[in-house]
Amino acid sequence: xxxxQSKIPVGPLAEKWSTFKSNQNLVNPANKRKLxxxxxxxxxxxxxxxxxxxxxxxxxxxxxYQDSPRRAHSIAAQGGINAAKNYQNxxxxxxxxxxxxxxxxxxxxxxxxxxxxxxxxxxxxxQCVAQGVPFAREYGGALDNRSFGGALVSRTFYAxxxxxxxxxxxxxxxxxxxxKLGNVEMVPRMEMFNLVMVDGKARGIIGRDxxxxxxxxxxxxxxxxxxxxxxNVFFLxxxxxxxxxxxxxxxxxxxxxxGNPCFVQIHPTCIPVHGEAQSKLTLMSESLRNDGRIWVPKxxxxxxxxxxxxxxxxxxxxxxxxYYLERRYPAFGNLVPRDVASRAAKERCDAGFGVNATGLAVxxxxxxxxxxxxxxxxxxxYGNLFxxxxxxxxxxxxxxxxxxxxxxxxxxxxxxxxxxxxxTISGLFATGESNFSDHGANRLGASALMQGLADGYFVxxxxxxxxxxxxxxxxxxxxxxxxxxEAEKEVADQLEKLMAVKGNQSVDxxxxxxxxxxxxxxxxARNKDGLELAIEEIRNLREEFWNSVRIPGELNDxxxxxxxxxxxxxxxxxxxxxxxxxxxxxxxxxxHFREEYQTxxxxxxxxxxxxxxxxxxxxxxxxxxxxxxxxxxxxxxxxVKQRNYK
Amino acid sequence: xxxxxxIWRQKDTRSRGKFVDYKLQDISPDSxxxxxxxxxxxxxxxxxxxxxxxxxxxxxxxxxxxxxxxNGRPHGxxxxxxxxxxxxxxxxxxxxxxxxxxxxxxxxVIKDLMVDRSAFDKLIQEGGYVSxxxxxxxxxxxxxxxxxxxxLAMDAAACIGCGACVAACKNASAMLFVxxxxxxxxxxxxxxxxxxxxxxxxxxxxxxxxFGNCTNTGACEAECPKGITLSxxxxxxxxxxxxxx
Numbered sequence: 001x002x003x004x005q006s007k008i009p010v011g012p013l014a015e016k017w018s019t020f021k022s023n024q025n026l027v028n029p030a031n032k033r034k035l036x037x038x039x040x041x042x043x044x045x046x047x048x049x050x051x052x053x054x055x056x057x058x059x060x061x062x063x064x065y066q067d068s069p070r071r072a073h074s075i076a077a078q079g080g081i082n083a084a085k086n087y088q089n090x091x092x093x094x095x096x097x098x099x100x101x102x103x104x105x106x107x108x109x110x111x112x113x114x115x116x117x118x119x120x121x122x123x124x125x126x127q128c129v130a131q132g133v134p135f136a137r138e139y140g141g142a143l144d145n146r147s148f149g150g151a152l153v154s155r156t157f158y159a160x161x162x163x164x165x166x167x168x169x170x171x172x173x174x175x176x177x178x179x180k181l182g183n184v185e186m187v188p189r190m191e192m193f194n195l196v197m198v199d200g201k202a203r204g205i206i207g208r209d210x211x212x213x214x215x216x217x218x219x220x221x222x223x224x225x226x227x228x229x230x231x232n233v234f235f236l237x238x239x240x241x242x243x244x245x246x247x248x249x250x251x252x253x254x255x256x257x258x259g260n261p262c263f264v265q266i267h268p269t270c271i272p273v274h275g276e277a278q279s280k281l282t283l284m285s286e287s288l289r290n291d292g293r294i295w296v297p298k299x300x301x302x303x304x305x306x307x308x309x310x311x312x313x314x315x316x317x318x319x320x321x322x323y324y325l326e327r328r329y330p331a332f333g334n335l336v337p338r339d340v341a342s343r344a345a346k347e348r349c350d351a352g353f354g355v356n357a358t359g360l361a362v363x364x365x366x367x368x369x370x371x372x373x374x375x376x377x378x379x380x381x382y383g384n385l386f387x388x389x390x391x392x393x394x395x396x397x398x399x400x401x402x403x404x405x406x407x408x409x410x411x412x413x414x415x416x417x418x419x420x421x422x423x424t425i426s427g428l429f430a431t432g433e434s435n436f437s438d439h440g441a442n443r444l445g446a447s448a449l450m451q452g453l454a455d456g457y458f459v460x461x462x463x464x465x466x467x468x469x470x471x472x473x474x475x476x477x478x479x480x481x482x483x484x485x486e487a488e489k490e491v492a493d494q495l496e497k498l499m500a501v502k503g504n505q506s507v508d509x510x511x512x513x514x515x516x517x518x519x520x521x522x523x524x525a526r527n528k529d530g531l532e533l534a535i536e537e538i539r540n541l542r543e544e545f546w547n548s549v550r551i552p553g554e555l556n557d558x559x560x561x562x563x564x565x566x567x568x569x570x571x572x573x574x575x576x577x578x579x580x581x582x583x584x585x586x587x588x589x590x591x592h593f594r595e596e597y598q599t600x601x602x603x604x605x606x607x608x609x610x611x612x613x614x615x616x617x618x619x620x621x622x623x624x625x626x627x628x629x630x631x632x633x634x635x636x637x638x639x640v641k642q643r644n645y646k
Numbered sequence: 647x648x649x650x651x652x653i654w655r656q657k658d659t660r661s662r663g664k665f666v667d668y669k670l671q672d673i674s675p676d677s678x679x680x681x682x683x684x685x686x687x688x689x690x691x692x693x694x695x696x697x698x699x700x701x702x703x704x705x706x707x708x709x710x711x712x713x714x715x716x717n718g719r720p721h722g723x724x725x726x727x728x729x730x731x732x733x734x735x736x737x738x739x740x741x742x743x744x745x746x747x748x749x750x751x752x753x754x755v756i757k758d759l760m761v762d763r764s765a766f767d768k769l770i771q772e773g774g775y776v777s778x779x780x781x782x783x784x785x786x787x788x789x790x791x792x793x794x795x796x797x798l799a800m801d802a803a804a805c806i807g808c809g810a811c812v813a814a815c816k817n818a819s820a821m822l823f824v825x826x827x828x829x830x831x832x833x834x835x836x837x838x839x840x841x842x843x844x845x846x847x848x849x850x851x852x853x854x855x856x857f858g859n860c861t862n863t864g865a866c867e868a869e870c871p872k873g874i875t876l877s878x879x880x881x882x883x884x885x886x887x888x889x890x891x
Contacts, residue, residue, distance in 0.1 A: 051780070052779075066703060066709075068763065069767070072709075073703070130784070131776050131778060132836045135786075136796070136800075137791055141791050143786055143787055174775060174778075176774065176775055177775045211756060240703040241702060241704075277681045277684065279680065387726065388706070391727050458780070506688055508688060550694070552697065558756065558760075561697060
């Protein structure tokens with residue numbers, strides 16, 4: 001039986017992290033170069049961790065499935081990164097950022113982790129500026145900030161609409177420097193397929209060379225997952241096409257518990273779906289809600305005309321527009337958190353007020369902002385986003401309002417980790433979006449970049465030493481051992497089994513069907529009957545997959561269909577666990593909305609008495625049900641209340 | 647819309663490639679170009695043929711993974727976008743579309759439309775960074791930067807490393823890519839300290855990796871999906887002379 005220990009340091013909240021650092025074990029420089037660390041993934045968490053560990057003197061092996069570490073999907077984050085610098089003199093503080101993040105997460109995250117996140121946020125900005133990240137500046141030369149949802153202060157640092165890109169390039173460049181210095185062995189186009197364990201400890205990975213299809217073995221004293229989120233279980237999401245859960249899922253099957261799998265984020269401002277061939281969804285940054293106003297028509301007949309394409313949004317007079325976020329949430333208005341904004345859009349569209357042919361879109365309108373600030377100012381702030389929108393939709397958002405609709409965007413759930421970011425497998429760590437830790441049931445905007453870099457630059461490189469200090473007497477070992485052989489054989493068997501199906505359905509056909517089940521029953525609104533149905537349908541689909549998937553090409557060759565099939569096989573298992581997790585959580589919180597549990601005004605209704613815990617799921621073997629472990633969440637510094645953005 | 651496609655198929659780096667013709671029917675003008683290729687690949691899978699291989703990932707124009715030579719132009723007929731942002735409404739019913747990989751000595755073809763761009767990573771490893779260790783930076787606002795230069799640095803840093811500039815250039819030169827990184831870092835006080843080592847190292851590596859010299863034709867600027875301008879090459883040259891003197 002797995003035991004979960006959160007290992008939160010004792011003492012006052014504000015001193016926990018410094019207490020931990022002062023008392024943890026460290027590794028001396030001579031020993032650091034004898035220790036190898038595998039880091040899987042090169043996004044903000046993985047790139048930053050690999051670079052920082054190498055700077056410290058550890059030998060790092062870094063992996064990504066893309067052709068270059070610079071392409072990890074952190075690059076697509078647009079809006080910004082939060083920090084408690086209080087450069088705007090508007091009353092921000094570490095405590096306030098901590099408070100907003102806990103509240104934004106609907107009181108389902110750990111106080112100690114979130115406080116640490118807020119604490120190191122300021123160091124991240126210092127680090128990135130020192131690397132040459134070209135953040136936006138004021139005329140006086142100081143850093144500029146903007147506002148994001150769920151906060152009453154301006155604390156978001158940004159580099160135009162490409163903040164993720166610039167932060168990732170900063171980490172990538174730091175990583176490149178360490179590659180050149182010989183401290184990092186960089187292995188691109190290598191996909192992790194299995195975790196190797198020796199005597200109960202994580203000791204290596206099995207990778208598949210994307211180009212040759214060859215399986216390869218890599219050993220290390222510790223393994224760090226930085227493999228991102230699993231939102232592609234929905235098929236349509238804002239994730240990169242290759243984003244997957246497979247590395248994390250293999251670790252889960254080896255004993256790492258999976259935390260809060262049902263907590264996924266629906267982002268309110270994405271470009272609506274155009275048709276059957278749609279392969280992914282494109283986000284329009286939350287920063288647009290600083291100046292854009294969200295509305296639908298007040299009158300049903302206007303909505304009908306919009307849906308038939310007889311009129312466009314500009315033809316509806318001001319008095320007939322329903323700025324429903326400003327109406328329902330006067331204090332936060334268009335800047336309510338993402339889960340609240342998404343559900344409000346769904347509510348209006350379900351009521352028949354959608355504004356495009358499918359009825360699944362609302363307006364995001366810049367008319368007032370352009371009148372107030374001028375087109376030039378809007379262009380300087382959002383030019384690249386407006387251009388992106390126009391290229392995709394053929395509409396000019398300077399002249400007609402944008403159309404947006406919620407889409408799956410981020411996974412708050414992930415591999416369960418303790419305060420030291422260690423999983424329930426000794427020597428296996430999980431960082432960034434791949435872990436479950438800091439965002440509770442809903443992530444605030446501009447907090448993903450903050451968490452990825454916090455874990456990568458400032459948390460993991462410390463906490464992992466607490467483990468590695470016990471490994472200094474373990475010499476480097478080769479991979480010609482039984483453990484590696486067996487782990488490799490597991491992968492080879494699985495891949496051969498996939499190739500042998502030789503069915504008649506493509507991977508994408510099956511994946512789209514999984515996505516539809518997930519969106520319909522495990523999406524923005526969930527209920528008991530739907531979730532039970534989803535579990536049954538996913539099981540059936542999984543069986544169908546193993547009987548009917550068709551993968552052309554060769555096993556030992558560059559074979560994208562095989563790559564996709566292997567990922568889908570894991571999504572088909574994860575999907576069921578997500579539905580089960582959503583089923584047992586009989587409350588609504590953050591992104592998890594159970595229709596049975598809502599207030600009279602339709603807001604999420606938490607049940608703190610019974611559900612103030614992290615659901616950590618243990619894999620018990622193929623065909624067996626997962627076992628639930630509960631980590632109670634204890635709030636000593638914050639009063640747990642119903643979220644109120646009115 | 648109905649389309650004819652002529653697509654470069656090549657088994658691996660050593661094999662000879664050739665154009666293969668395909669026909670597609672009923673493609674939605676609202677589909678993206680890569681979604682059109684997805685439709686083709688679904689049909690190939692249905693016929694138990696190997697799908698066309700191409701690099702792609704974010705499909706929102708920022709990761710830099712995709713890059714196809716379409717009707718003789720990197721990223722196709724539209725301007726300031728990558729292939730994944732190109733939409734089929736830019737084509738007409740009945741069009742023939744020719745699709746090739748990037749062609750440059752430094753970017754060997756791996757399979758079909760996929761090329762090896764690791765040379766770009768090697769260029770960045772020669773100094774495309776600021777040598778600062780985690781945790782050693784001063785308070786962020788203690789380095790004030792004139793807005794004009796911060797904006798120019800951002801313009802240059804917007805490069806996504808897709809390789810369209812190399813593909814567009816008759817000499818397969820990487821001057822725009824290197825110029826963008828040198829400019830981004832040299833325009834900022836943080837990057838000035840290592841400016842000379844950086845430019846010397848990156849230029850020497852560029853030659854070593856088989857990239858050609860600048861043609862001065864401006865094809866790179868014309869095809870860059872992120873609007874990186876030729877002034878970055880001018881700045882690269884200035885910085886190079888300054889380092890050499």
